[in-house]
Every structure is written in C-alpha cells, then in structure tokens.
Amino acid sequence: xxxxxxxxxxxxxLVAAGVGAAVLNLAVPPSSxxxxxxxxxxxxxxxxxxxMLAIAVDLIWGYCGILSLGHxxxxxxxxxxxxxYLMRQIGPRGxxxxxxxxxxxxxxxxxxxxxxxxxxxxxxxxAFMMAAVPALLALxxxxxxxxxxxxxxxxxIMTQALSYALMLAFFRNDMGFGGNNGFxxxxxxxxxxxxxxxxxxxxxxxxxxxxxxxxxxCRKIVDSRAGRVMAxxxxxxxxxxxxxxxxxxxxxxxxxxxxxxxxxxxALYVPQVGIINPGEFAPINSIEVVIWVAxxxxxxxxxxAAGAILVNYAxxxxxxxxxxxxxxxxxxxxxxxxxxxxxxLTGLMDGLGRAHERAGQDLISRxxxx
Amino acid sequence: MNVRDKxxxxxxxxxxxxxxxxxxxxxxxxxxxxxxxxxxxxxxxxTTMMDVITGKTRPDSGTAWFGRRAxxxxxxxxxxxxxxxxxxxxxxxxxEHLTVFDNLELALPGTKTFWASLVARLTPxxxxxxxxxxxxxxxxxxxxxLASTLAHGQKQWLEIGMLLMQEPELLLVDExxxxxxxxxxxxxxxxxxxxxxxxxxxxxxxxxxxVRSIARRVTVLHEGRVLAEGDMDYVQNDQRVIxxxxxx
Numbered sequence: 001x002x003x004x005x006x007x008x009x010x011x012x013x014l015v016a017a018g019v020g021a022a023v024l025n026l027a028v029p030p031s032s033x034x035x036x037x038x039x040x041x042x043x044x045x046x047x048x049x050x051x052m053l054a055i056a057v058d059l060i061w062g063y064c065g066i067l068s069l070g071h072x073x074x075x076x077x078x079x080x081x082x083x084x085y086l087m088r089q090i091g092p093r094g095x096x097x098x099x100x101x102x103x104x105x106x107x108x109x110x111x112x113x114x115x116x117x118x119x120x121x122x123x124x125x126x127a128f129m130m131a132a133v134p135a136l137l138a139l140x141x142x143x144x145x146x147x148x149x150x151x152x153x154x155x156x157i158m159t160q161a162l163s164y165a166l167m168l169a170f171f172r173n174d175m176g177f178g179g180n181n182g183f184x185x186x187x188x189x190x191x192x193x194x195x196x197x198x199x200x201x202x203x204x205x206x207x208x209x210x211x212x213x214x215x216x217x218c219r220k221i222v223d224s225r226a227g228r229v230m231a232x233x234x235x236x237x238x239x240x241x242x243x244x245x246x247x248x249x250x251x252x253x254x255x256x257x258x259x260x261x262x263x264x265x266x267a268l269y270v271p272q273v274g275i276i277n278p279g280e281f282a283p284i285n286s287i288e289v290v291i292w293v294a295x296x297x298x299x300x301x302x303x304x305a306a307g308a309i310l311v312n313y314a315x316x317x318x319x320x321x322x323x324x325x326x327x328x329x330x331x332x333x334x335x336x337x338x339x340x341x342x343x344x345l346t347g348l349m350d351g352l353g354r355a356h357e358r359a360g361q362d363l364i365s366r367x368x369x370x
Numbered sequence: 371m372n373v374r375d376k377x378x379x380x381x382x383x384x385x386x387x388x389x390x391x392x393x394x395x396x397x398x399x400x401x402x403x404x405x406x407x408x409x410x411x412x413x414x415x416x417t418t419m420m421d422v423i424t425g426k427t428r429p430d431s432g433t434a435w436f437g438r439r440a441x442x443x444x445x446x447x448x449x450x451x452x453x454x455x456x457x458x459x460x461x462x463x464x465x466e467h468l469t470v471f472d473n474l475e476l477a478l479p480g481t482k483t484f485w486a487s488l489v490a491r492l493t494p495x496x497x498x499x500x501x502x503x504x505x506x507x508x509x510x511x512x513x514x515x516l517a518s519t520l521a522h523g524q525k526q527w528l529e530i531g532m533l534l535m536q537e538p539e540l541l542l543v544d545e546x547x548x549x550x551x552x553x554x555x556x557x558x559x560x561x562x563x564x565x566x567x568x569x570x571x572x573x574x575x576x577x578x579x580x581v582r583s584i585a586r587r588v589t590v591l592h593e594g595r596v597l598a599e600g601d602m603d604y605v606q607n608d609q610r611v612i613x614x615x616x617x618x
Contacts, residue, residue: 224489225475226487229484239463239465243476243477244479244536250484
C-alpha cells in the first residue's frame with residue numbers, strides 16, 4: 001500500500017509504541033525495570049496528539065503553502081468539545097454536587113445550562129462537535145480569507161490573530177467555558193474511570209490508531225491528483241489558477257480538513273492530560289507547531305510527526321533540567337534549521353542516505369578497478 | 371471583411387492605467403488556424419492585449435469575442451481557459467516539484483474541482499493524450515523527471531505541452547524563444563509551425579529572425595494601436611514601422 005519508507009517506519013513505530021506501552025504498563029509488574037509508568041504513558045499519548053496536529057499543519061503548509069499560525073485554536077476547540085463532554089460526565093460528583101451544572105457554573109451562580117452545552121452529555125454528539133466546530137470555524141474563516149485572495153504572511157498574521165482573539169474570549173467567565181481555569185477534575189469517559197491504567201492504555205491505543213488513520217488519509221490526499229494540484233498551488237498559484245483550477249476551493253477544503261484533524265487531536269489530548277484551559281489557544285503554541293514541522297521536514301507528513309515527537313521530547317527534558325533555557329533553545333533550533341536544514345531532519349536523512357549509497361558505489365567501482 | 375470566419379475579434383479596445391493608454395482603440399482579428407506574430411517596441415500594448423484576451427485585465431471600452439460564442443469581457447479567467455484559449459507566459463512557469471508527466475496530467479481538460487481531483491484516475495484515453503503530447507513537444511524520454519531539472523528550452527516546450535493538453539483553439543504565446551540557444555529556437559519554430567492549422571497561434575516575440583522564420587502574417591503594435599499588418603517583407607518595408615521600431 002505504501003511506497004514511502006518514512007511512512008512505513010512511522011506506522012511501524014506507532015504499532016510498536018501502542019502495543020509495547022500497553023503490555024509494559026499492564027502486564028509487567030511495577031517492580032520490574034521494564035514497567036512503563038502511567039506518567040510515561042500519558043507523555044507518549046501527548047506526543048502522539050502533537051504529532052497528529054503537526055501532520056495537519058504539514059498538510060496545508062508543506063503541501064499547499066498555507067502557513068497557518070492558528071492551528072492551536074482548532075486543536076483547543078476540539079479539546080474544549082471533549083472537555084464539555086467530560087464535564088457533563090462528572091454529574092453530581094462535583095464539589096457542589098449539582099446534578100446538571102458543572103462546578104464553575106454553580107460558582108458563577110448560574111441557574112441553568114447554557115444552550116450550547118446541551119447535547120454534550122452524549123458522547124456521539126460531543127465526538128461530532130470535536131471535528132465539526134473547528135471545521136466550521138475553518139470553513140468560515142477560510143472562505144472569507146481565501147476568497148479575498150489573502151495569502152502569505154498576511155494570512156499567517158490573521159490566523160494568529162484568530163487564535164489570540166479566541167484565547168481572550170475563552171478567558172472570560174461569562175463565555176461559559178470555565179474562564180481561565182478551563183475544565184479539569186474529569187472523572188470518567190464512556191463510563192470508564194479516567195484514572196485507571198487500563199483506560200489510559202486504551203486512550204493511548206486510540207490515539208495511535210487516530211494518528212495512523214490521519215497519516216493514511218493525508219497520504220491518500222497528497223498522492224491523489226488533488227495533492228498534485230495542492231503542490232502546484234504552493235509553487236505557482238496563479239499558474240494553477242490559469243489551468244482552470246479553483247485555487248480558493250482547494251485551499252478551503254484542505255484547510256477545513258486540516259482543522260478537523262487538529263480538533264480531533266485536541267479532543268484526544270484532553271482526557272490524557274486531564275485539563276483544558278484558554279492557555280492552549282496561546283499564539284506561541286501555534287508557532288511551536290510550525291517549528292516541529294520545520295524541524296522534522298515539511299512536505300513529508302512523517303517528518304512532521306517525527307519533528308513533533310522529537311521537539312516535545314526535548315522540551316520535556318529541558319523544561320525539567322534547564323527550564324530557563326528552553327525558549328532560547330527552541331528559538332535557536334528554528335533559526336538553525338531554517339538556515340542549515342531547509343528540508344528538516346528528513347532532508348538530512350535523505351542526504352546522508354544518498355551519500356552512503358554513493359560511497360557504496362565508489363567502493364564497488366574501486367574494487368572493480370583494482 | 372467577412373467577420374464571421376474569425377476566431378478572435380478585438381474591436382476598439384481601450385485600456386488605460388492612470389491616464390496612460392496601454393491600448394488605444396485597438397482593433398485586431400485572427401483567422402482560424404493562423405500563425406500570427408505580434409511585434410512592437412516595449413509599451414506598445416502587446417502584453418496588455420494578451421491580458422485582455424485572457425480576462426486578466428478588463429478594458430475600459432471595446433469588445434473582445436472568441437469566435438461568435440464567447441464574449442471574453444464578461445468571462446472569468448478560468449471560464450476563458452475552459453472556452454479554449456491557452457496562454458504561455460514569458461517566464462516558463464511549470465510546476466517544478468512535479469514530474470513532466472504530472473505537469474501534463476494537471477493540464478488535462480475536464481472537471482477540476484477539489485472533490486473530482488481527489489478521486490481522479492487517468493483513463494486510457496487521457497494517458498494516450500499525454501503520451502501524444504510528450505511526443506509532440508519532444509520530451510517523451512523525460513516524462514519521469516522533475517520539471518525543475520529540465521533545461522530552459524525544455525521547460526518552455528513543457529509549458530506549450532501543458533497548453534496543448536487543454537486542446538485550445540487559440541494559443542497565446544509570449545516570447546517563446548527568449549533566452550533559448552539557436553538549436554532550441556529552431557525546434558521551437560518547428561513546434562509552433564506544426565501547431566498552426568489545428569490551432570490558431572498568436573506569438574508575441576522580439577526576435578526578428580525568429581518572427582521571419584515562422585510568421586506568415588505579422589502585426590506591428592505601437593502605442594496601443596495597430597501600426598501595420600501584413601507579411602514580413604511588407605511590414606519591414608513600411609516606413610512608419612521602420613521609424614518606430616525596426617530602424618531603432
């Protein structure tokens with residue numbers, strides 16, 4: 001099915017990570033050195049959600065040339081949709097014991113559930129909204145922006161502003177999304193205890209599956225003729241328009257799809273980390289995603305996933321070992337990659353692979369000569 | 371003049387940019403199957419004329435009809451392409467990160483919506499058409515290479531091939547031999563001549579040797595108007611043409 005080596009490796013690693021983490025967490029006793037702690041499980045799940053987000057960004061940036069600096073907003077909206085479901089699952093077990101209203105509403109003296117919270121007690125409804133809300137926002141935003149032929153840095157700035165505006169809105173208590181505390185203290189999902197290791201393992205497995213499905217779907221898109229049109233839009237937009245392609249509609253649908261994927265990634269992220277708050281909308285988060293993709297190598301999909309995992313691993317390491325250095329390291333990383341590795345780590349690997357091949361051929365020809 | 375037989379009618383076209391008249395009541399007709407060369411000094415209105423035909427620029431006044439069916443002034447750029455007018459720009463803009471074959475595939479006529487492209491498969495007939503065009507433009511052996519690795523002349527041919535994929539009735543070609551080696555120029559001349567007849571071809575070109583080698587009919591533009599029209603010998607001996615262009 002796949003001719004691309006990077007994708008095969010990525011999917012293989014995913015299967016290994018999913019199965020490995022599950023077995024090592026559940027079947028190996030905690031006393032053993034091989035035991036995977038719940039903390040690590042959560043960390044891996046988090047990385048995989050980020051990898052999904054990175055693939056979504058790579059699809060529109062690497063293949064269609066749209067640099068979105070607002071994907072954290074779609075990610076957060078998906079996360080909030082999941083958070084609303086999880087809040088309603090708490091039911092009367094909240095601090096105030098209200099059977100219907102989440103704690104923060106009781107605290108604000110609200111008497112009834114706002115209309116936009118209706119339906120979120122059903123998982124299927126919440127699951128639909130996790131993708132539909134980000135997709136709808138992307139549809140409206142994209143329709144306005146692409147139709148007016150806003151491109152390049154202007155579009156990037158607008159996406160950044162969108163994310164920032166949403167952050168400010170979600171910080172407000174009367175928005176009805178928990179203000180700056182957001183949602184937390186989740187109890188269970190679909191009746192399963194969120195604090196149980198088995199639930200965590202299943203969440204991780206679902207995330208592995210979602211990431212694999214995202215990869216396969218995006219690969220299908222970029223390998224289709226539509227994918228080649230996207231690459232043409234990236235390289236020569238007006239030329240593509242001149243061939244009779246409605247460039248705006250290509251950009252719009254890819255943007256919407258990408259936003260939906262980001263939303264699903266956010267929805268998987270929230271039950272694993274146990275909290276969602278307006279900080280997730282912060283502009284810096286969107287910029288970080290772009291750095292992951294750049295480091296991994298844009299326009300490859302698997303490179304974006306690898307970049308997300310590697311940079312976040314580095315972040316986890318740095319922020320505990322040398323917390324004050326992290327932001328500088330991230331900035332330096334971005335500058336260095338832009339200057340010296342324009343095709344990211346995947347470009348570097350390709351280069352090394354070719355050099356190795358050449359060296360091998362030289363050796364063979366030398367042996368033949370001698 | 372029997373107006374019915376023409377493929378392109380431009381009548382009294384005027385375009386001005388900030389008071390400067392790029393086209394000044396330009397009137398020009400092109401016959402079906404003709405190979406027409408347009409020459410003229412810089413600022414004569416050659417590119418503006420092409421822009422009006424392809425819908426990129428809207429004229430202040432005048433009419434532009436493609437055959438008798440299509441009023442170009444009321445159509446969008448994609449609609450004009452669909453109607454059968456293809457334009458090759460001065461700078462070769464092929465899709466560098468796609469192969470020669472893929473470049474031609476994207477130029478196939480047909481539905482071009484996102485959803486159609488997502489599930490599109492090449493039919494045998496389309497594949498044959500691509501092979502046929504690869505032969506016409508002489509790039510059959512390069513079908514699998516990335517367009518970015520082609521030589522300058524090859525890129526120009528590929529772009530002409532992309533136009534041919536759309537089976538246009540009218541081909542507009544902007545300075546096809548700029549920057550080409552003599553051998554490439556020669557092959558381009560042969561290519562354009564082989565296209566005339568089946569298609570109507572309008573070429574804008576500065577290279578007089580090249581124009582002489584291909585054109586049966588030459589139109590000289592000057593300050594947004596037609597200065598002279600006829601075969602190369604007639605045009606070259608026209609005193610006004612010598613004054614403003616050839617003599618310079």
